Amino acid sequence: xxxxxxxxxxxxxxxxxxxxFMQSWVVxxxxxxxxxxxxxxxxxxxxxxxxAGLFSVGTMGFVALGGVAAxxxxxxxxxxAWSAGMLGILASMAIAIATILIAIRIWRKMPSGxxxxxxxxxxxxxxxxxxxxxxxxxxxxIERIDPAGTGYLGGLGLPILVSWxxxxxxxxxxxxxxxxxxxxxxxxxxxxxxxxxxxxxIAVIKNEDWLTRGVKNxxxxxxxxxxxxxxxxxxxxxxxxxxxxxxxxxxxxxxxxVKLLYAGLFIIVLAIIMWMSEKALxxxxxxxxxxxxxxxxxxxxxxxxxxxxxxxxxxxxxAVCGIAGAMLVTMDGLxxxxxxxxxxxxxxxxxxxxxxxxxxxxGSVLGGFLxxxxxxxxxxxxxxxxxxxxSGMSEGNALREHLLDSAAHMRLLTMGLILLLVLRFSPxxxxxxx
Amino acid sequence: xxxxxxxLVVLANFVFVPAIAYGSQLALxxxxxxxxxGILRFSNxxxxxxxxxxxxxxxxxxxxxxxxxxxxxxxxTALLALPFGIVATVLLLVGTDRLVYKFYRVQKxxxxxxxxxxxxxxxxxxxxxxxxxxxxxxxxxxxARFIIRARDFKESTGLSEGLSIKVSQGxxxxxxxxxxxxxxxxxxxxxxGKSMRAFSDNEDLALLSGINPERVxxxxxxxxxxxxxxxGTLYGLDKSFKPFTFFQLLLPMFAAAIVGGLxxxxxxxxxxxxxxxxxxxxxxxFKKVFTYVLPENLAPDxxxxxxxxxxxxxxxxxLLVLVLLFRPTGIFKGQSV
Numbered sequence: 110x111x112x113x114x115x116x117x118x119x120x121x122x123x124x125x126x127x128x129x130f131m132q133s134w135v136v137x138x139x140x141x142x143x144x145x146x147x148x149x150x151x152x153x154x155x156x157x158x159x160x161a162g163l164f165s166v167g168t169m170g171f172v173a174l175g176g177v178a179a180x181x182x183x184x185x186x187x188x189x190a191w192s193a194g195m196l197g198i199l200a201s202m203a204i205a206i207a208t209i210l211i212a213i214r215i216w217r218k219m220p221s222g223x224x225x226x227x228x229x230x231x232x233x234x235x236x237x238x239x240x241x242x243x244x245x246x247x248x249x250x251i252e253r254i255d256p257a258g259t260g261y262l263g264g265l266g267l268p269i270l271v272s273w274x275x276x277x278x279x280x281x282x283x284x285x286x287x288x289x290x291x292x293x294x295x296x297x298x299x300x301x302x303x304x305x306x307x308x309x310x311i312a313v314i315k316n317e318d319w320l321t322r323g324v325k326n327x328x329x330x331x332x333x334x335x336x337x338x339x340x341x342x343x344x345x346x347x348x349x350x351x352x353x354x355x356x357x358x359x360x361x362x363x364x365x366x367v368k369l370l371y372a373g374l375f376i377i378v379l380a381i382i383m384w385m386s387e388k389a390l391x392x393x394x395x396x397x398x399x400x401x402x403x404x405x406x407x408x409x410x411x412x413x414x415x416x417x418x419x420x421x422x423x424x425x426x427x428a429v430c431g432i433a434g435a436m437l438v439t440m441d442g443l444x445x446x447x448x449x450x451x452x453x454x455x456x457x458x459x460x461x462x463x464x465x466x467x468x469x470x471x472g473s474v475l476g477g478f479l480x481x482x483x484x485x486x487x488x489x490x491x492x493x494x495x496x497x498x499x500s501g502m503s504e505g506n507a508l509r510e511h512l513l514d515s516a517a518h519m520r521l522l523t524m525g526l527i528l529l530l531v532l533r534f535s536p537x538x539x540x541x542x543x
Numbered sequence: 544x545x546x547x548x549x550x551l552v553v554l555a556n557f558v559f560v561p562a563i564a565y566g567s568q569l570a571l572x573x574x575x576x577x578x579x580x581g582i583l584r585f586s587n588x589x590x591x592x593x594x595x596x597x598x599x600x601x602x603x604x605x606x607x608x609x610x611x612x613x614x615x616x617x618x619x620t621a622l623l624a625l626p627f628g629i630v631a632t633v634l635l636l637v638g639t640d641r642l643v644y645k646f647y648r649v650q651k652x653x654x655x656x657x658x659x660x661x662x663x664x665x666x667x668x669x670x671x672x673x674x675x676x677x678x679x680x681x682x683x684x685x686x687a688r689f690i691i692r693a694r695d696f697k698e699s700t701g702l703s704e705g706l707s708i709k710v711s712q713g714x715x716x717x718x719x720x721x722x723x724x725x726x727x728x729x730x731x732x733x734x735x736g737k738s739m740r741a742f743s744d745n746e747d748l749a750l751l752s753g754i755n756p757e758r759v760x761x762x763x764x765x766x767x768x769x770x771x772x773x774x775g776t777l778y779g780l781d782k783s784f785k786p787f788t789f790f791q792l793l794l795p796m797f798a799a800a801i802v803g804g805l806x807x808x809x810x811x812x813x814x815x816x817x818x819x820x821x822x823x824x825x826x827x828x829f830k831k832v833f834t835y836v837l838p839e840n841l842a843p844d845x846x847x848x849x850x851x852x853x854x855x856x857x858x859x860x861x862l863l864v865l866v867l868l869f870r871p872t873g874i875f876k877g878q879s880v
Contacts, residue, residue, distance in 0.1 A: 316853045521666050
């Protein structure tokens with residue numbers, strides 16, 4: 110960390126403080142928390158792209174899987190649904206896995222030719238029919254139970270902090286499957302395969318009501334251990350007295366205190382991941398990764414198993430995104446499938462990594478802070494700018510109205526422009542790799 | 544016998560006709576992707592938004608034409624506006640190439656850098672489209688709606704099931720056939736087309752034999768602009784225009800291009816139809832068909848739907864995975880880098 114980097118981080122914090130004074134401290138801490146989460150996601154993408162040169166555009170899917178983990182670990186179980194449908198769900202999952210394993214075995218063991226293809230196709234079709242035969246009634250019986258209130262399995266009722274790890278595991282599992290299929294082929298196949306898996310994860314979350322309640326959303330997810338509810342704080346006399354002493358009032362004070370506690374938790378996680386990433390990057394493993402990234406043929410000639418290492422680093426990076434996803438749902442307290450947008454959860458994270466400096470962990474964190482700040486603040490700034498530019502026009506002018514309505518889309522333009530400019534004129538980013 | 548005919552009509556109405564129209568749209572989109580891949584050698588993630596941009600210009604010109612009363616009824620006015628959309632899109636694409644892609648091409652940057660640049664272009668185009676026309680659904684279809692109406696079909700054939708073909712579906716197929724024929728004539732018969740194929744096969748050899756690379760690149764963008772605008776407009780006419788759906792078309796279009804074999808135009812067309820037919824068949828509820836064909840006591844209780852329509856992405860993805868696993872170069876042998 111030299112002076113320039115410290116100054117860059119200093120500017121971000123100065124910006125946040127300006128927001129605190131100009132808008133409100135609740136907004137400023139809200140931005141700070143999402144900056145922290147974005148940094149973790151950016152670290153995950155940086156592990157894939159910066160360390161190993163893997164181009165994955167499935168970040169949204171892994172983040173969403175983390176969100177699912179938060180629900181299935183922490184929500185209280187719906188006992189009726191468990192007794193009604195759990196057996197069927199487990200059995201159908203077992204059937205699905207068995208079918209796939211048998212099909213793989215057939216593919217490996219039988220001599221290639223028409224017979225093999227036919228046997229495999231038949232196995233898969235029969236397996237699918239049996240799976241649906243067991244799965245459908247189980248799902249129906251789960252969704253029948255109090256559809257307005259629950260209508261899903263619920264979770265395991267564990268503390269939500271556990272789900273952060275589970276989210277990482279979920280994402281890692283999905284990444285392993287995708288990596289097995291798409292790695293080792295041409296580089297952009299991974300991009301297209303991950304684009305697909307992200308869409309499918311979202312489709313599953315939106316439609317499998319028995320698991321995530323689909324578009325009915327899951328809300329009321331419990332707070333993690335040290336974070337109290339705002340209403341409890343406002344009811345506590347000591348807190349109210351304390352808030353009045355500072356002069357912010359109980360309502361604002363409780364909102365800020367909750368956000369601060371979240372920020373504390375997120376900083377701990379970010380610090381752990383950061384420490385591990387730095388250790389990994391500067392270890393022999395990290396050097397090997399960079400050697401593979403810079404010249405695959407040479408690394409392969411040195412006896413490195415490029416595909417296996419790629420798989421490893423892809424799984425690790427996705428796991429970090431999954432952890433961030435679980436943390437995001439924890440902070441929101443609800444899982445809303447409709448909010449997962451690829452522009453917000455995949456491409457924006459990419460802009461963070463590129464702008465911050467791919468291959469440098471500090472760069473990714475800086476990019477996460479800077480880009481998230483811009484993402485939030487470009488809209489009001491754009492609105493202000495358009496207001497100034499068009500102030501000469503009359504009040505009901507059609508062009509002016511249109512421009513003011515469209516100011517929200519300025520952020521896409523700005524992000525694209527930033528990405529292209531950095532890629533062209535400063536491809537190593539704000540904090541270049543050492 | 545009548546039952547079987549009825550079953551066939553149901554199938555035609557709900558599976559074949561929509562799948563052929565959708566397949567043509569996908570094929571046109573995938574052709575653009577595959578041309579860029581074959582000659583510029585990168586996967587263009589901005590293609591969906593290029594289509595949205597082209598369709599948007601067509602819509603704006605259509606609205607203008609409708610307001611001054613220009614029409615070619617019973618055909619939709621959008622066909623008349625198509626050339627304007629193509630010109631605007633080509634200008635945009637050539638401009639982007641000069642400002643963005645050319646730099647990396649001259650540098651001989653790794654393909655993945657070009658892909659990332661296309662990501663930036665995607666953001667900008669997406670923002671541009673939303674900025675100008677907004678993120679909502681837009682309707683611009685006019686003229687006659689049906690070639691064959693379900694009711695007329697029932698009356699004239701005496702069957703209990705109806706078959707309807709929308710004008711937009713007819714136009715889609717006819718336009719696609721014309722465009723594809725023209726494209727193949729261009730690639731196989733003209734001197735410029737041949738030089739393009741030579742460039743795609745072996746860049747160095749093509750350069751040695753005096754082919755001007757900048758000219759080839761320019762022509763690729765012209766072709767891609769035309770294909771993208773036509774595909775986008777046809778999709779918009781047939782379904783509806785919404786910027787986000789065009790972004791979501793990226794996955795099926797890439798799947799089509801890869802299933803067919805990236806860089807191979809014939810493969811892109813085949814891939815488009817393979818994806819479209821699988822998507823429609825897998826997400827269609829076959830209950831009605833089976834009720835006609837099977838004896839009464841065997842008639843199914845459920846919908847006989849393999850996957851709900853929300854999983855249509857899973858179909859493109861599944862096919863993509865199958866091809867990647869078993870035949871990474873696609874049905875027709877494509878390129879690989």
